Amino acid sequence: MSAAIINGKQIAEEIKFKIKQETDHLKAERGITPGLAFILVGDNPASQSYVKMKEKGCNEVGFYSITEKLSGYVSEEIIIRLIEQLNNDPQIHGILTQLPLPSHIREDRILGAIDYRKDVDGFHPINAGRLLLGQPCFVPCTPLGVQELLIHSGNYPSGKHVVVVGRSHIVGKPLANLLMQKNERGNAIVTVVHSSVKDISLYTRQADILIVAIGSPEFITGEMVKKGGIVIDVGINRVKDNDAKIGYRITGDVHFQSVVNIASAITPVPGGVGPMTIAILLRNTLWAASRKIYSE
Amino acid sequence: MSAAIINGKQIAEEIKFKIKQETDHLKAERGITPGLAFILVGDNPASQSYVKMKEKGCNEVGFYSITEKLSGYVSEEIIIRLIEQLNNDPQIHGILTQLPLPSHIREDRILGAIDYRKDVDGFHPINAGRLLLGQPCFVPCTPLGVQELLIHSGNYPSGKHVVVVGRSHIVGKPLANLLMQKNERGNAIVTVVHSSVKDISLYTRQADILIVAIGSPEFITGEMVKKGGIVIDVGINRVKDNDAKIGYRITGDVHFQSVVNIASAITPVPGGVGPMTIAILLRNTLWAASRKIYSE
Secondary structure, rough: OEEEOHHHHHHHHHHHHHHHHHHHHHHHHHHHOOEEEEEOOOOOOOHHHHHHHHHHHHHHHHOEEEEEEEEEOHHHHHHHHHHHHHHHHOOOEEEEOOOOOOOOHHHHHHHHHOOOOHHHOOHHHHHHHHHOOOOOOOOOOHEEEEEEEHHHHHOOOOOOOEEEEEEOOOHHHHHHHEEEEEEOOOOOOEEEEEOOOOOOHHHOEEEOOEOOOOOOOOOOHHOOOOOOEEEEEEOOOOEEOOOOOOOOEEEEEEOHHHOOOOEEEEEEOOHHHHHHHHHHHHHHHHHHHOOOOOOO | OOEEOOHHHHHHHHHHHHHHHHHHHHHHHOOOOOEEEEHHHHHHHHHHHHHHHHHHHHHHOOOEEEEEEOOOOOOOHHHHHHHHHHHOOOOOOOEEEEOOOOOOOHHHHHHHHOOHHOOOOOOHHHHHHHHHHHOOOOOOOOHHHHHHHHHHOOOOOOOOOEEEEEOOOOOHHHHHHHHOOOOOOOEEEEEEOOOOOOHHHHHHHHOOEEEEOOOOOEEEEEHOOOOOEEEEOOOEEEEEEOOOOOOOEEEOOOOHHOOOOOEEEEEOOOOOHHHHHHHHHHHHHHHHOOOOOOOO
């Protein structure tokens, strides 16, 4: 039997539909248009394409958005000054610095400069800390998107053994913290493994829910997955492909072909976690504009 | 064969000896005496006894300390005002609010009011967030004490499967975050389980290092432990005992008698994690006074 495909694109569309409705309402009732500012440093093609997709999302739901493009040689001070301007701009409710930043820029300094109430990416230490502590906060978009995917597809993590492969600041660690919380959306048994673990399949094979965010194309194969497990593929890798028009194809961190016959449900790449990340970014921005998380 | 006993008391003494030396140095060279303020609300006997032990620790290493005792009926505003005074007091480098607080007081509001640079308990969201993100911060005393115990006893967590039983804000969650970090003191495969997990021994029996912080007397018994595993008992439970002079005895979360013949190393209660918690509190305070973590 072949696994059910978890359609992230469709679930994301449903979430965006609700965001659009609430945005119309927010405009009509309170005269507020959610505003999101993107900071794009340098000319990384993947970053450019991500920002473009996020801008498109803003248009779809009726947000105001601006993109500040900076040279790859810009100083930290210039970025900080820009962030301070955006922090003080009443039209802007969310600020997103597209990662990665050039190596001469200290990422933690930049992310820490964003007003935590406008930190719709959830990377400010205050939001990360409130996540760990189980307090209301802006949760990073991909981890929260994964949680929503699980819930919308009826695969509640509560009481399940969730194995997270990868421990990045952006996905693995916040996701582990999110799913181990004592609440009806979390409450999982959570294991975090990483690329330097010797016999990684010892852990992945135990997963009722396996979430892979390791950044390595088709790393997880069928024999590493529990029969009937649920597999969430967070990876977005560009792999050289001379047959493809653009010279590469997009693959996940999961070898779909071999896993689809073992798992009971699986997300595709593209069309799985990716669209959810954008939908959650928009929802976080709506919540920033409507002061749902932080009242002041 | 019987497990080696990890002598937390002795390791704590070694750490305190170094703190005393560095404190003498800090006084002589820079004229700074580390100062720690305790806030004790109500008359919980366990809290009173903990604060007394911490005050004693301060005396041993040559710190200045004060204890502000407040009635159990005090308002949040009064506590906040006291914290603001202490935040601005140049003689005070660390502020510790003894938990638990009475139920009418919002713990998160109180802990969030402490200047994060004086938050030697590591409970402020900024410190929790920096912990999750792997940035320098004040780490909660018990989790950091457990990590030090492991390292000082030669049981490095790197590459090991660490199973944490319990997911409190104070121990389980920060400990999991600490040990999963990509550095030579962490780098473990970490699983967090909790009391509502059905077959908890399925997980505890896999642990190369089992850390128990569930607040339930003698919860972990021999058959729940991996042969040759290392067992760290964070529990401090008062159990009624009519044979004891004081009417109770202190037990851990681990059934020592049955585990000592299965594990290769184990911490006793008392004399294991408890003394480490105090030693780390003192070290955090020294680091606050010498501005080791936060330079301003």
